[in-house]
Amino acid sequence: MKLSLAVGASLLGSALAIDPIVIKGSKFFYSSNNTQFYIRGVAYQQDYSSNGTTSGSNSYKDPLADATACERDVPILQELNTNTIRVYAVDPTANHDKCMQLLADAGIYVISDLSDPSQAIDRSDPRWEVSLYERYTSVIDDLSQYNNTIGFFAGNEVSNTVSTTDASAFVKAAVRDMKAYIKEKGYRSMGVGYATNDDSTIRVNMADYFNCESSEDSIDFWGYNIYSWCGDSSYQASGYKERTEEFRNYSVPVFFAEYGCNAVTPRKFTEIKALFGDKMNDVWSGGIVYMYFQEANNYGLVSVVDSTSVSKMADFTYYSSEIASATPTGTNKASYTPTNTALQSCPAVTSDWRAKATPLPPTPNEELCDCMVAAAGCVVKDSISTSKYSDLFSTICGMTECDGVLANGTTGVYGAYGMCNAKAQLNFLLNKYYTEHSSQASACSFGGSATTTSTTKPTGTCSSLMKEAGTAGTGTVTSKPTGTSSGEAASSSSSSGVGVPLAGSTMVTVGSFQLGAYAVTAVVAALGMVLL
Template structure:
């Protein structure tokens, strides 16, 4: 990546008010193309076709992007293990900037079960590390259509945390100030609330720009008939750049792109900063501008129609010296039937916190348990005790101290909590071998303040001052989940210890019940009393 620092030549684009500007004060309007082949075509087991890593493909496609007057491409996922120097240099020479999504297929905020965790944050940081040395990186998307209707607005709290932490990481790593934003869909019930949500509150949590995937103009229409006029009025008070992060309705084909003069004309450029056409490659969804066969490019009617519109385009732009930003402080949306996301967002994922917690546990999930079996254990244990220390709720704004840890770490925490709440009974850490006693449980001196702040149940708030470097470890002898000693717990059992009947990982609930009855009969036959 370091070589990328010397390759870039394009001037860095900056944000001033609700507009992008070149260093010379000229306004920058996006004339963009979404540029990434569908991963569904992959037959090699890869999850990403990285459009910035294949030099031959870049050389093949860039001339066509230039034909369309492209100055931005949007890429939806990059492979952080590959080299991007040559493609980024070729794009730079062609005058093309890149706006990159930070997630990848399978590693993103899931709207149906949202979380902001260490795996996600590591992925986001890896993309930032990979691309931030190039001056033609325009910005990053922390999410794309994560909330897409009023049934999953709580997920936006987790994406907003991703915006906050990515911005902070860029700053702490010493990179230039690359903006981080969000790309939304155009849902009628939530489009205003979601924009306000990502742009309200503390500066370190706000999106630096805002994109909308806009497909309202279909066929022949107009500024007013299409809905563009209404959208412009709705978003006129946004204090950051807003643009179409995707556009190009294909309900009428071939697409004529008659909206292009309006997007770059006097009705819109005071509020909007251009847009990104969806998309370069023809796929089964029929949004492509070109087809690729035997590594050869063939342009489609959509390509030619877009080119005609771009060639005839006269853009209305502003000079920074003649522009005075107006700052309107947006209020965060009120929680109601259409909007559930709380303004309290998840904590920053921190591996040291998870490590401290994991090392302190006396009862942990066994190493040979498949991750696919974790859910059954979670369901059982969380039916017996409160598991709030490892969960997060974007509606209530309550997040456990360990909600960002890995599934294995979180499962071990609740197994240990169950073990402690059952007086460290040996049978409370069995689960037919799915759990086991950790005889090496420790509380390292640097972890004491973290574990104390988190509390036994993991519901405390861990402040920055609590996070000190882990020093030499010390054996723990206290009786809570933050500092347990396996040897002490084992010696604590007595002759009248209660037998804890637990699920077996390969048994159904019916089988568990039968097993429990058999155990009771066996114990009764031995002449022991079961309490």
């Protein structure tokens, strides 16, 4: 045990020794020597797709927990002049000391996405709720201990079409809350950003939306997944010129979160000269090439042979040659005074943009959910399968107003309990109907799916929280979460198990409200009655 503790302390000490990266204005800098930091990055994760959906499966390989692979790959990354890797999903309960030490010793920093395959903001069913909050904060808790953590992405290509832009309201709420969490915990400065796709119909509105209204709610850096330079392209033909002009006055650092078109192979990476050259390096802070591992999509720089060796692909040689010449001098932090400090103007809600700038979804508050469930005198029976929840929502939303659990990024209408899980939301609605009918036993049956139960009278913090939420759940809760608990109202999202929202449920907009798939059939049923 003593040896283990000593080794662990040594590894962590090494990761702490590296000079942290800080943000000033629209640029990254080494914290101690004032030198501007340009990202020479590589996407580093096997068998993972982060595409703004939830798969229902939580199977992924944490690249920072595989010490053997890190020992194999870090020297190769050094050959590529790498100073940053992007990882798309990490297990916050795993030990990352060895990999983070190896990376730190090699001068390599980390930008990590906060989501995983089953816990992410889903563009087709956007929510910002308790289990996601806990997932995201747990990643921050873990990686904050390493000085070579630059920051985090709160989302990756979540909104990728006009029809999915409402989801950006939920991602921006996540940005706001993770920034506040880092500050509240007293962690060193780490950025929270977003990685966007290059869609011509939404890219300007996306960049404006995430950098408007207030700096507390806005991103700390902006990642651009861009694949427009293919083959023998040019600064102008690739669209790089237009993108550079669009971000010239952006107030936070911007960089390529993914790049490396493979429409023409082998990839010769001639865009690197432009990205790190004089025309772009005053605006862009480098980029992260996609990707290290060769997979079916044919973007790899290396192919894994076994646990201790890799085979270099043709792209490896071209990329290595080009990135070696990427040596912009940049700006000295001490003499740098940012002039592009203004935030963007928030895009208005139109047919081309569907996310309201304010209000954003409320901060997930597990304590409020738990307090509400404890005070509910009518609840769903534990024996009822989650597959029956849709019918229950349909029934109850046809009998009482469901505003308290609604969430609509377009109208900015958010119920106080819309951030609780499905079982907690159902308990709120069942109890609401029950109390509206004088707490009569007959008002808590629902075909035998609900039951009366003993309650805990809200006192202290619970009383204050529930008073803010209001009996209809339509109030604004301003109190901050005070911590986490293991109560049922905050059970993790999954595709199975009791008391959780189904990962594949769909949000449907009806009029000015957005309902989960559980509740939408209530509206359909009501419309059917009118037609009859």
